[in-house]
Amino acid sequence: MIGTGSQTVGPFFHVGLCTLFNDKLVDARFAGPLITIRGRVLDGDGAGVADAMVEIWQADPTGEYATSERHDGFSGFGRVPTGADGSFQFTTTRPGRVAGPDGKLQAPHIVVAIFMRGLLRHLNSRIYFPDGAGNSEDLVLSLVEPGRRDTLTAREVAPGAFEWDVRLQGESETVFFDF
């Protein structure tokens, strides 16, 4: 069977998707160091996109994903609408390394989906960390031409505070993946 076609999320997604709006991937039960990741969704002119939605999904520091049986306060999933200036922010914990299809560990990363008006299908990207273990041999990063890998790497602007922008178009367009 062929997959059902994607259609744009449109401008009114808050109506149906707001129940799961949550910028915290951990709650008070979670014991471990936290980080913040903030950024902006920017169009080809560098202007913020005010009505996009960003979802992220990641492993915990030990490289384990959240399941419905887990009750330690780690959900691994975040969803936020962008603000008037295209900004978004998440509070989470640093992901650990998880195995790739070749059995080798991937560098720590967060997977990202970006939804917005006018996009037939959402965009997939990844956030890596500037000092991530295994960045140089990561299976997915190695598919990306070296000059564009920095679009997938967050900047640490203060200890535990990371920035990562999404550039939809233009010279420094973020690398988006298809599967």
Add this chain to the structure above:
Amino acid sequence: MPQTMSELTGPVFGRDAVGPLDHDLTQQHDAEPLGERIIVTGRVLDEDGRPIRHTLVELWQANAAGRYAHAIDRHDAPLDPNFSGCGRALTDEEGRYRFVTIKPGAYPWTNHQNAWRPAHIHFSLFGDAFLTRLVTQMYFPGDPLLPFDPVLNGIPDDAARERLVSTFDWDTTMPEHALGYRFDMVLRGRNATPWEK
């Protein structure tokens, strides 16, 4: 790109994620919303036709007058105090979901001169993995606006477009209560050819 554990896992929402009236958009307020009551059912399947069980289905739509309960919707059609337009449900063991709602109205937008969106309902699904994430729109059979809609026609393939049009369904139509529409969704699989954009 290759599919890794990061794409092959995804958030799981348990039974407590959905309230008892979340699937019935006609029972979420003091009185019933205005409009034509409808029942929307279908199955969520993978590309091999297997049911996707216990997965969250999120839905949103305009009211019967074609107005969203959203601050930025400026269409001068009336809001309905008894209609929020938000629905949530989990699929059952057979991948089935069921919503009770009202038929949304067409509404104008500024895409081109005299542009109108056909009546549609937005759906958002997770499936078993971040890879299978889908946001789409369901349309109604016989809607005269379908051939003119740039959103629907953004899908180039005729058969794929037709699959976004629900079918009228006698089996779920309830006598003296509501018409039934069926809309099945197939989430893309784990075996799609990988490539990097």
